Amino acid sequence: MVQKINASSEDYFVLLGFSKWPNLEVILFLVILIFYLMTLTGNLFIIVLSHLDTNLHTPMYFFLSNLSALDLCYTTSSVPQLLVNLWGPEKTISYTGCMLQLFFVLALGTTECVLLVVMSYDRYAAVCKPLHYPVLMNPRFCHQMAAACWVSGFITSAFHSSFTFWVPRCGHRKVDHFFCEVPALLKLSCVNVHANEMTLMVMSIIFVVIPLILILSSYGAIARAILRMQSTTGLQKAFGTCGAHLMVVSLFFIPIMCIYLQPPTEKSQDRGKFIALFYTVVTPSLNPLIYTLRNKDIRGALRRLTGCEREISMRVDIGLSAQRA
Template sequence: MERRNRSYVTEFILLGLSDKANTNILLFVVFLVIYIVTLVGNLILITASRLDSRLQTPMYFFLSNLSFLDICYTSSIVPKMLDTFLAKRKTISFRDCAAQMYIHLSLGETECILLAVMAYDRYVAICNPLRYTIIMNKTICIMIATGTWTGGFLLSIVHVAFTLTMPLCGHNVINHFLCEVPAVLSLACIDTFINEIVIFVVGVLILLIPVFLIFLTYIYIISTIMKISSADGRYKAFSTCTSHLTVVTLFYGTAIFMYMRPKSSHSPDKDKMISVFYLIITPMLNPMIYSLRNKEVKGALRKVKVKTMLF
């Protein structure tokens, strides 16, 4: 099947977000700015967590992982996207399409697991504060982070294998700005029901189960916070959770809507807008959300600014 697939399709044509030259130039500028802001914002957050001793905790270790992941996430998509805005021939080879699909799916699935891990970290910190440093010690955090990245990169193999091994019979025009699974599935010249079932099952494992675990974790967290007698204590506990909950809502909400709804409800324009939000906008917003809602991060960012000015 793979030989048949490759014999008919050696490259794909990406239609992108628009077919108008002037609009594409404007979009190039907009997404270039978004990309730069994403890189700078996440790099600053990583630097701040390394420089400030107050941020040498499991929470900020995982937050640094999230920032690094978001840098890689957007870098696997935006450079090629920017190229298609200006290129006369908007093509991507079969091999590059497979690589892009695998990398962005791997990073996306890693983020799904990582956000659940960050919820568990908040649960231990709030519900078992006396044992927090023992349970979430440095070795355990490194092991969890390694398992998270490994799990994401292994699970995505299923998605890619069940998408790119289908016969496309010469259909190579992808109505999207990247090699997204639903967009490539629509090119298949055979019934994709089995493929969709497998992808749905993987989606349940990587999207719905983590969401359920996060929801369950926050039930315990909120229950514990409500028992705190001090209003300041309750506020401080809630403030460490609201940023994470905001990020979870933005990322999971759009990802679930993209991958867990029936094929009949997919439309190219809607899918592209959803993809822009959870693939490009969310990684830009994440460092802003954590910076605006967290006094410790604000203090660390001021420290970075002072050191930068001195040098």
């Protein structure tokens, strides 16, 4: 038994992915590649713009930059391997590659769950406590909360991924998914994995259900504050920033809940692959669009960065000088 486990641990895994639908693989390759390039471009755009423009050095855009960095890393931890497996006949991943992939997917996914809670608190403080906002969300506190999100995610992943790989698989290698994830790896086990399944359920409650409850509680308070607003401008701004974040929360949490908080069946496994494809590939590419469309701060920062605003002001000055002359 020990020899078999050691032999398999030094070998490889086969990621079955979408091999049941071979005619779909070429289409998926092209679609996923397009979304991946969109993810890279959109999220890098937000990170660079937030860093270069001093007007965007605010808590909201600081956390948005962290979210963009998370989305970049999260998709990169699984999508390149998926593209390689879709393009060629080989569907394999090394044992070390699978272990690292599981660790980073868990770490970055958990970090994003916590970060979305922090972002909802930031919006709650901005809308419900505007006079105290600069004190509540001071730069030091923002950096501490962001660090806490990343540290909690990576510590949790280190525990959970090692607990998953500790389970004996007795030479089983075929992972019925397009990346290394906990439920699919536990199915390869040749021992009772009830403790692992209970751990997964507890982790899902702590890092999915509880964060979602906290986010909804924040937005309940925000909704009450918005309804009391008399300023139309303030109302529109609150709806704009909070609505974007709430949409991102929905796109992230709903698919995860559909996968990790339902009893596993053969049909749910196939359906879960496409749901996982959505929040792994599509959601990270949509986040930059959601936050930048109809966002005056981003448009203004882009104009300042490209020098358009300076050019417009120079034309106005020239026009005024001509009129005076």
